[in-house]
Amino acid sequence: MKPKTRTRAVPTGRPRMEDVARLAGVSLVTVSRVLNTPDAVAAPTRQAVMEAVRRIGYVPNLTAGALAGSRSRIIAAVVPTIANSIFADTVQGLSDRLEGEGYTILLGQTGYDAGRERSLVTAMLGRRPDALMLVGAPLSAATGRLLAAAKIPIVQTWEMVRRPIDHVVGFSNAAAGRVVAEHFVARGYRHVRFVGGADARSKARQAGFDAALRAAGMTPLPAVTVPSPGTLGHGRDALCRVLDEGGPTDALFFSTDVLAIGALLECQRRGIAVPGRLAIAGLGDQDLAREMVPPLTTVRISGLEIGRRAADLLLDAIAGRRGGAQRIDLGVQLIERATT
Amino acid sequence: MKPKTRTRAVPTGRPRMEDVARLAGVSLVTVSRVLNTPDAVAAPTRQAVMEAVRRIGYVPNLTAGALAGSRSRIIAAVVPTIANSIFADTVQGLSDRLEGEGYTILLGQTGYDAGRERSLVTAMLGRRPDALMLVGAPLSAATGRLLAAAKIPIVQTWEMVRRPIDHVVGFSNAAAGRVVAEHFVARGYRHVRFVGGADARSKARQAGFDAALRAAGMTPLPAVTVPSPGTLGHGRDALCRVLDEGGPTDALFFSTDVLAIGALLECQRRGIAVPGRLAIAGLGDQDLAREMVPPLTTVRISGLEIGRRAADLLLDAIAGRRGGAQRIDLGVQLIERATT
DNA sequence: TTGAAAGCGCTAACAG
């Protein structure tokens, strides 16, 4: 035999569809059909193929399938950070809904860094995902262009982005700030301050908070800025700073529950009466907010629900259901507990 | 022209390598080289190609690359759950290390369910990842077989699995239980109990705990079992159960910090003195453990470090560095704080 | 240093 068929590309060594076909005595296409559209194959044929699949332990190469077909059945998820973070809930919600539908999640973290976000998004788009979920707005215009050029369904979450790329599932961060401000005003607090990170969502919360205070004829004290992602330690530090300054502050709105709880614990340590001497409110309504002693006043946001709704939206968009870009506002709800 | 070249497969419409090649006036292979092994291409050629890439906004199709080449540059991560979980740290550590090396993370959650784990692993292996990280032992033998047959580097984490598939990065859960038991004994607690889930890691902690107690001549009280994943609520419920039973329990070891903190908060609510009336210890040393009032005695485990080490191991294995299967025990360290 | 062929493993028409 002339070695005309020199193997150029490197075979994987794993069983291929053709191996299954040979064992089952059918053609390769039939195997493909059994795996993808079983109803289009006669029952006996189908069983023979399934049996062959089992015997040789065949695991379909989805990469080859994605290349040949149109769909990759991959959904990309881009979050700022996943550890100790409320975004983990959103990823969970997304993945819970999607796994059952045969999708796999590609996860990436930006660490609130525009450069990292850009290279991350490039890498993810290189996998040709069928859709992509992103927390908030892109950190840079470059990332935004990449995303728009990808021509796949995209859902931005956690904020009602003003100029969304495509779909949005979130809530108004400004409204969240507003309800807390109005609550503080109603409770009679007069020297109130915002504590949060420098990221867009935090800034939006602050803007809504400040605006509502001004509308009530009050002047918000200067905000305290902490690093993102927020930690218990940052919340504690912020509280210390406020206390050290010795101003008249009587209520603090923290951009996240984690920050608020960090501060609340420091108050416990110092024996500062909450809300007697200082009122504290957070955002997120994590489990811990309800369980704290005293339980924390907060704005309820379900990260899980955001993820689920985002998944539903993407599933619909992939299937071509629904018309244009959806814009789902989950709303905000103040949970009044004992710290205010 | 005879329509011999009917387009059977569906083109994506996105720019391809060939488009870049045409614009740059080189062949397709040269573009591939510029992107993968830039040093193998003359500088002027390289620049022309890069410029063309930029102009048409070319994003390489990594799926096609993975199929043609051997490596997918995908690492699969299988965790029980990601929300409110210490495993999120491990995923973060893994992803932090791997993203810089050009890898993308495929994330999947088993929800502590063997069936879900199996289909998840099948789906992931279908993507032909270059390596896979798994928390603990497979939930079923079927999954174990799938994994072993995949013939890719695999690292199991969070426990020193007895018969590992390949590499292991973790600690001895039994040792963790033991150090807590010894600490309880040394402190003079005599009526101690374990609280944890029904999962393997929790059971191992309990076994180590019970064994050390018996070695000290004590008889552990019956363990309290809670659902996995553990929540603050489960910790609280467990405490209530113990209290309702009205036994002589004077110290509780919770399988995770979350459970311990749930219980600790309930103690605060009920005005139960900790450790005066009841001692509490957890496992994980999460931020919150240190910040609690009083700060929680716990076993220090760095989920982040586990993820990082797992990533390093996989990177080495993919590159063919190191010899056989590694087995890294990160050890356990008791952090004595104020709850015991 | 560059290019031409020959696949990687699968799906999508198309025909029978």
Place this chain on the structure above:
DNA sequence: CTGTTAGCGCTTTCAA
């Protein structure tokens, strides 16, 4: 209902 054919977009030899 089943098989044949022609790619998906890229990476590899191998040769120049």
